[in-house]
Amino acid sequence: MESSSAASGGSTRREATRQKLYEAAVTLIAEQGFSATTVDEIAERAGVAKGTVYYNFASKSVLFEELLRHGVGLLTASLREAAERTEREGGGKVDALDAMIRAGLVFIDRYPAFTQLYVAELWRTNRTWQSTLMVVRQQAVAVVEDVLRDGVAAGEFSEEIDISLTASALVGMVLVAALDWKSFQAERSLDDVHAALSRLLQGRVSGCR
Amino acid sequence: MESSSAASGGSTRREATRQKLYEAAVTLIAEQGFSATTVDEIAERAGVAKGTVYYNFASKSVLFEELLRHGVGLLTASLREAAERTEREGGGKVDALDAMIRAGLVFIDRYPAFTQLYVAELWRTNRTWQSTLMVVRQQAVAVVEDVLRDGVAAGEFSEEIDISLTASALVGMVLVAALDWKSFQAERSLDDVHAALSRLLQGRVSGCR
DNA sequence: GAATTTGAACTGACTGGTCAGTGCAAAAAC
């Protein structure tokens, strides 16, 4: 038996190679795009023979799809964990949103290349991994939507808000602010960025004194 | 004399062909990405021979760069116009921001493919058109930053806000909300989307009753 | 105003290079 299942992690040799390939691929594809990145480059960067890539993944696009699933899995888990933690600590839904913003920032701080590559692919159509992407996107957005829904039910948010649109807007706010941060002002601290976004979330920017 | 100059527009045959090529390229590249899109495809979609592409543009990437400049030029003009209009009408800076959000939505509504392609490239590095992109990005963001700065000076916004980060966040909010709108809920009206974003901007979602 | 010339615009077959994916024998790891 291949000892495949193994809920989390997996410490076979194979798993280690796959991880190296993910890391190599994510950087290269973030920088250059999928089509401009060659399998030879990925193998070289991972310090592995080309044949090994094909021993571990059926094709270049399968490698990419599994990379996507892998990455968004991490993000979703992290967001959900943040929401549940504030729940346990008795915080309100605003606190939950705020914690998720921070979780998002922490994620992007740790995996900027993945985020970049994800954004670049998200709204494309006609690509083979389109369906994978949709599934995975839905999982992540759903976490935010759930918090908004609960917040409305608890009377903490206005009943007039549009759940899915507001969720998109919040995600966009964090995504773009964080990518700009990492790309153009990398020296700033996470707390700094988080504070600015919190302020915006709570409408302390304009009016509403 | 070949009647070349003609300040705006230009109605030569050449100009018409370039326009057709822009339109063909923007859709294809938005769908598939730059590298996955072939010059043959662009030519075919534009109803033109491949040689014509090279007669009009030095290379595939030059075509793309000019396309970027062209598109962001339209956006910047539109944003600036919106800000100035509210100025003339004696609106405050919040109104200016709101008008710019709407202008952004109108732009994305009209040129979704361009927006998509722009987002996909914006945070990449190591590409030949990287510098073009930076310039053009700065022009667009600057318009938003100017309004924020004026707003702080006029005491309309808190002095604590971080201009560039807030600008990024606002852009992200509109960008992502609009792209999700066009991709996944295309039937909704612009007014609808605009209302949801206005609400978020004015902090009428959480607290701040 | 018909015949001729000009040149910008366009065409599409062709070339040289690149790259995903294969095949396989031998080595290394476990």
Added chain:
DNA sequence: GTTTTTGCACTGACCAGTCAGTTCAAATTC
């Protein structure tokens, strides 16, 4: 001794960019 990795040569499709030749509308000549 089985699984995994290596190294490398090879193939066949695909594609950016080229170039000799064609088109045609406007300008020029007679």
